[in-house]
Amino acid sequence: MNMEYGFLNPEQHFALELMLAGENVFLTGEAGTGKSTLLRAFREKCDTERTVFLAPTGLAASNIKGQTIHSFCHLKPGLQTPDTLGELGSSRQRQLLSTVRTIVIDEISMVRSDVFSAIDHRLREAATGINRFRPFAGKQVIVCGDFFQLPPVISTDTEELYLQNYLGGKYPFQTRLWEETEFHPLVLKQVHRQGNDRLFMQILNNIRHGDVTQRNIVLPGSRIRLNSIAVLNKLCAGHPQDEVGTAQPICLCTTRREAEEVNRRCSSRLDSREEIFKAQIVGKFPEKDYPTAVNLVLQPGARVMTLVNKRNPDGTYEYINGDLGVIAGITCNQNGLGNVIVQFDDNRVSVIEPAKWSVYRYEQEWDRNSGRGLIKQIETGFFIQIPLRLAWAVTIHKSQGMGFDRARLFLGNGCFASGQLYTALSRCRSLEGLRLERKVYKEDTLVDTNVVNFYQQLEKSCHEENVSLKQLLTHSE
Known part of the structure; x- marks a missing residue:
């Protein structure tokens, strides 16, 4: 096996x-290490007729051009238990699940352990023979994410x-599966996002692991x-x-109410005319997954963020998500x-035209030429x-994945x-570009010891494992 991908670094290539x-x-790493880039590269090279891309939320699924876990596995909202799972309703659903060869799950840190187990349950339910007794019915499984970032949502004490x-706990890695x-x-x-800012990377790494009391950093100068x-x-x-200006830093807030209040207050200071852009919604697109407002109110002078990537004809980006x-x-x-x-903060000027977000589902169809089912x-x-x-x-939650x-x-x-503080801080590309509205306290550095222990073992x-795997891949070339 010998493949060349010039845009990947050696560890991504491996x-x-x-x-x-x-x-x-299990693909993981700190914020800004290129996990999403690697998934896109895999999508370009894998057998898409036997591979499904899944994510826990509609927005995350849209970002990878996949389907939500609940939709693909026919899961009801709420806790997934043997009593609530029920059975697959049709032979068509079973055929689709049995056709799958590879399952890619993005944002694994936001997937609860019961949902993770439910995916396995559905795949085994559709399998036959010995595969019914194998994890995920013997399929290849690729999970991607960082458990140090935002955790799965638990609604009640009963669920917890x-x-x-x-x-064994709320995280997939705590399960026997x-x-x-x-x-x-x-x-x-x-780390690509923070580049050569070694001081910032050291601070982020300490906060990521909850190591915030040890005096191990020399103050510059x-x-x-x-x-x-x-x-x-x-x-x-x-x-x-003044919060209003052409190059003001974006405010990262812990709650949606705080973010909405800042946006409301700042927009009220503008005296330009407001225009309302109306979304076009066709087919089944869940309201909770709307990427922006249905009636989007914009006006000259407003600070805005792009929500998609747009490529130029030569392959470069005119703008990217989060600009x-x-x-x-x-x-x-x-x-x-x-x-x-x-007009972007680096003085680029772009005409932003309507973009399209799609919701997908996977179906199985029979290919007569190959005599097999395809996705x-x-x-x-x-x-x-x-x-x-x-x-x-913007909320810290909404900023995840941006820089x-x-x-x-x-x-x-x-x-x-x-992981909330780490997620927020790691959105910024440099220490110089970061400002704190108030001091950070030790109480803000919430880190789950289960995650810390898991990564220490990892x-x-x-x-040692990667050394042996490199030898295996070398011998297979």
Whole structure:
């Protein structure tokens, strides 16, 4: 096996070879290490007629052009138990599941252990023979994500108690199924988002692991050793300033209410005319998965964020998801259709035209030539709208997967979820571009000890295993 992908670094190249070799893989790494890039490369090279891409939310599924786990596996909302799962309703569903050869699950950190187990249950239910007794019915499984970032959502104490008592905890890696699947752990190490900002990367790594009391960082320009929080507070203290401007940092908020209030307050200061863009929604597109407002209110001078990537004819990007800028002009007719001119913070100017988000489902169809079932992706609905949202502020949750040159952190009453602070800080590309609205306290650095222990064990086993896997791949060339 010998493949060349010029846009991948050596560790990504090795990971891709292992994934294409049919191995079960857990792809992980810090924020900004290129996990999403690697999944896109795998999609381009894999057998798409036997592969499905799944994610826990509609937005995450849309980002990988896949289907939600619940939709694909025919799962009802709520806790997944033997009593609530029920049986597959039709032979067509069974045929689809049996045709699958590879399952890719993105954002695995947001997948609860019961949902993870339900995927296995559905695949075994559709299998025959010995595969009914194998994890995930003997299919190749690739899971991707970072458990140090935002965790799965648990709605009630009853759910938490069930997950703990019957599955070992809320995370997939706490289940017996995870161990039985024998994932090859691939931990990406090369951070692209923060580049060569070694001080920032050290702070992020300490906060990621909850190591915030040890004085292991030398304050720049001195010989003083401080802990990560002290250095962060010293170097990134915010300064009172007008929130409205052409290059203001985006505010990252812990709650949606805070983000909406900042956006409302800032937009109210503008005296330009508002225009309303109306979305076109066709087919089945769940309201909870709408990528932006159905009636999108925009006006010149507003801070906005792009929500999609747009390529130029030569393959370069005109803009990418998360780019920030200011509206310089608007064309909108009485039907709510038109485009928006945005001047980005690096002075690029683009005409933003409506974009299309699609919802898909997988179906099985019989190929007469090969005499086998193949997987076909069917569009079941779509949402067309100007791919922008107001961006004086955004929630930490909505910012996951994005990177910003300048960000201002609004922690308000404090972080309330494990990994929330790390997720927020790691959105920023440099320490210089980060500002804190208030000091960070030790209480904000919520880290789940189960995750810390899991990654410690992962690091111990990862190096030795990857050495042997490299030898295996070399011999198979």
